Amino acid sequence: xxxxxxxxxxxxxxxxxxxxxxxxxxxxxxxxxxxxxxxxxxxxxxxxxxxxxxxxxxxxxxxxxxxxxxxxxxxxxxxxxxxxxxxxxxxxxxxxxxxxxxxxxxxxxxxxxxxxxxxxxxxxxxxxxxxxxxxxxxxxxxxxxxxxxxxxxxxxxxxxxxxxxxxxxxxxxxxxxxxxxxxxxxxxxxxxxxxxxxxxxxxxxxxxxxxxxxxxxxxxxxxxxxxxxxxxxxxxxxxxxxxxxxxxxxxxxxxxxxxxxxxxxxxxxxxxxxxxxxxxxxxxxxxxxxxxxxxxxxxxxxxxxxxxxxxxxxxxxxxxxxxxxxxxxxxxxxxxxxxxxxxxxxxxxxxxxxxxxxxxxxxxxxxxxxxxxxxxxxxxxxxxxxxxxxxxxxxxxxxxxxxxxxxxxxxxxxx
Numbered sequence: 001x002x003x004x005x006x007x008x009x010x011x012x013x014x015x016x017x018x019x020x021x022x023x024x025x026x027x028x029x030x031x032x033x034x035x036x037x038x039x040x041x042x043x044x045x046x047x048x049x050x051x052x053x054x055x056x057x058x059x060x061x062x063x064x065x066x067x068x069x070x071x072x073x074x075x076x077x078x079x080x081x082x083x084x085x086x087x088x089x090x091x092x093x094x095x096x097x098x099x100x101x102x103x104x105x106x107x108x109x110x111x112x113x114x115x116x117x118x119x120x121x122x123x124x125x126x127x128x129x130x131x132x133x134x135x136x137x138x139x140x141x142x143x144x145x146x147x148x149x150x151x152x153x154x155x156x157x158x159x160x161x162x163x164x165x166x167x168x169x170x171x172x173x174x175x176x177x178x179x180x181x182x183x184x185x186x187x188x189x190x191x192x193x194x195x196x197x198x199x200x201x202x203x204x205x206x207x208x209x210x211x212x213x214x215x216x217x218x219x220x221x222x223x224x225x226x227x228x229x230x231x232x233x234x235x236x237x238x239x240x241x242x243x244x245x246x247x248x249x250x251x252x253x254x255x256x257x258x259x260x261x262x263x264x265x266x267x268x269x270x271x272x273x274x275x276x277x278x279x280x281x282x283x284x285x286x287x288x289x290x291x292x293x294x295x296x297x298x299x300x301x302x303x304x305x306x307x308x309x310x311x312x313x314x315x316x317x318x319x320x321x322x323x324x325x326x327x328x329x330x331x332x333x334x335x336x337x338x339x340x341x342x343x344x345x346x347x348x349x350x351x352x353x354x355x356x357x358x359x360x361x362x363x364x365x366x367x368x369x370x371x372x373x374x375x376x377x378x379x380x381x382x383x384x385x386x387x388x389x390x391x392x393x394x395x396x397x398x399x400x401x402x403x404x405x406x407x408x409x410x411x412x413x414x415x
Contacts, residue, residue, distance in 0.1 A: 006026075006029060009022055009025060009026040009029070010026065013026050023392065027373050028343075132357045132358075132359055132381060132382035132383070132408055133357070133381055133382070134204075134356060134357065134378055134379050134380065134381060134382075135203075135204040135205055135206060135221050135356045135357070135358070135378070136152075136204070136205065136206075137152065137173040137205070137206060137207055137208075138150075138151065138152035138201065138202065138204070138205040138206075138207070139151045139152070139175075139199050139200060139201045139202075139205055139206075139207035139219070140199070140200050140202075141159065141167075141175065141197060141198070141199050142197065142198040142199075142200070143160060143162075143197055144162075144195030144196055144197060144229075151169060151173075151175065151199075151207065152205075154169060155169070156168075156169050156170060156171050157169065159175070162229070164179060164180050164230075165177065165178070165179055165180070165212070165229045165230060166178045166180060167197075167229070173207070173208070174207075174208040174209070174210060175199065175207065175208070175209045175210065176210045177209075177210060177211055177212040177229060178212065179212050179230055194228070195228060195229065196226050196227065196228055197226070197227060197228070197229055198224055198225065198226045198227075199219065199224065199225050200223070200224040201219050201220070201221055201222065201223050201224070201242070202221070202222065202358070203221055203222050203354070203355050203356075203357075203358035204221060204355075204356060204357060204358035205221055205222075206218070206219060206220055206221055207219050209225065211227060211231075211236075211238075211249075212229065212230055212231065213231050213236055213249050213251065213254075213256075214249035215236070215246065215247065215248045215249045215256065216246070216247040217238075217244055217245070217246055217247075218244060218245040218335050219242070219243070219244050220242060220243035220244065220245075220334055220335075220355070221242075221355040221356050222242050222277070222355045223240070223241060223242025223243050223244060223277075224240070224241045224242060225238055225239070225240055225244060226238060226239040226240075227239075231254065232254070233253070233254060234254060235254055235255055235256075235257055236251070236254050236255070236256040236257065237256075237257040237259060238256075238257070238258055238259070239258075239259045239260075240258050240259070240260050240274055240276060241260070241261070241276060241277075241278065242275075242276065242277050243273070243274065243275045243276065243277060243334070244258075244273070244274055245271075245272075245273045245332055245335045246258065246267075246270075246271065246272055246273070246274070247271050248267050248268075248269050248270055248271070248272075248290075249269060250268060250269030251268065251269065252268055255267065255268055256268070256269075258274060260274060260276040260283055261276065261278065261283075262276070262283050262296060262297075262315055262319065263276075263283055263285070263294055263295060263296040263315055264294075264295045264296075265285055265292050265293070265294050265295075266292065266293045266295065267290060267291070267292045267293075268290070269290060270287065270288075270289055270290025270291060270292060271287075271288040271289045271290065272285060272286060272287045272288060272290075272292055272307075273285070273286045273288070273331055273332050273335075274286075277351075277355075279351065280348070280351070281316060281317045282314050282315060282316050282317070283314070283315040284312055284313070284314050284315075285307065285312065285313045285315075286311075286312040286326060286328065286331040286332070287307040287308065287309050287310070287311055287312075288309060288310075288328050288331075288332070289309050290309070291306060291307065291308065291309075292306070292307050293305070293306050293307075294306075294307065294313050294315075294321070296315055296319060296321060297319055298319045298320065298321075299319070303321065305321055305323060307323065309328075310325055310326065310328060311323050311324065311325060311326070312324055312325075312326040312331060327342075330342060333375065334378070337377060337378050337379065338375050338376070338377060338378060339352060339353075339356075339375060339376045339377075339378055339385070340374075340375045341372045341373055341374055341375070342373055343371045343372075343373060344371060344372050344373075345367075345370070345371055345372075346367070346368060346370045346371070346372060346392070346394075347363075347367050349372050349388070350410070350412070353382065353385055353386070354410075356378060357382040357385070358407070359382065359407065359408040359409060359410055360407065360408075360409040360410070361409065361410040361411070361412060362409065362410075362411055362412070363412050363413070364411050364412065364413035365413050365414050368392075368394065368414060370392050370394075372388065372392070374388070376388075386410070389412065393414065394412055394413070394414060395412070395413055395414075396410050396411060396412045396413070397410075397411050397413075398410060398411075399411060
């Protein structure tokens with residue numbers, strides 16, 4: 001892209017006159033451009049006069065730096081966004097005008113907040129901040145006999161003990177399975193293998209499970225995992241809905257199989273992520289290490305595909321499978337405390353927010369043809385996450401759900 005075109009798009013983006021296609025074009029450039037080009041663009045666009053040192057308070061400056069530099073952010077558990085457009089030296093130079101530059105400093109959703117917000121807007125944001133908070137560790141465990149256990153309501157320690165299997169809730173909120181069976185109770189173990197437990201996370205929840213074979217599973221919001229409390233010697237089969245990240249314990253004699261609605265994934269020992277929400281069109285399988293084989297149907301035929309590390313297989317609604325290389329840190333960002341979007345349709349962005357913040361949403365004027373880039377911490381409230389809409393000429397209002405009075409609905413419309 002030539003320099004004149006970049007300057008033109010940048011100027012229109014800053015004054016919010018850019019069309020959807022122009023914003024799309026600029027964001028693709030920013031996402032791929034070297035750091036020095038972005039710095040040069042900003043230096044040319046802004047001629048910095050002597051600024052009043054009291055333009056921002058110390059607290060405001062600290063907060064801006066915390067937003068720009070994730071290692072200064074209280075949410076230190078989360079990794080840095082993939083790409084920062086300024087070195088720390090440059091950020092320090094520009095902190096007095098950080099509120100103006102947040103739009104372009106990072107592909108994360110660190111947007112400039114208008115200092116002249118209306119009272120109504122402030123009230124909406126305040127309500128969102130108070131009432132729509134980020135998700136947390138919470139889930140429900142359904143035992144083989146139908147008993148339901150709310151894992152967030154019980155203390156740490158033993159949850160249940162059945163036929164040589166002890167299920168424990170650890171201090172860090174993980175569900176741990178331990179098998180204490182001996183050769184003397186083989187008959188009872190056969191019964192356990194035929195039984196199933198199901199752990200389900202609600203909207204606004206996530207949870208970790210350590211299965212009896214040593215496999216670790218992270219469940220995202222609105223997901224479930226069905227599994228036997230003790231695996232058979234032939235195979236280790238589980239059923240997943242929603243999204244889960246797996247670190248499978250090696251066992252060459254007993255393959256680990258993850259069954260979803262449209263496919264099965266077979267592994268011996270590896271790290272991978274599966275996104276199989278029923279409200280999305282695609283099932284995505286991303287391999288971090290090891291190898292997996294994906295089995296799926298296409299018409300009346302059964303097909304299989306072996307993935308290599310760094311690849312992602314996407315099975316669409318027409319049962320067609322496509323394989324591509326992906327950035328692994330982005331593919332499992334949710335597990336590490338981030339939302340990450342790369343050319344992601346706005347409807348999918350809101351669907352991810354809705355699962356984590358437990359709200360419903362709808363588009364008043366039809367779904368806009370807008371794709372988004374960036375990353376945002378999952379521990380911020382919904383008000384901060386939804387600020388992205390302002391920068392794509394979208395507005396939203398907050399209403400109570402007609403059927404569930406305790407639940408919020410976000411109604412999105414074009415400006």
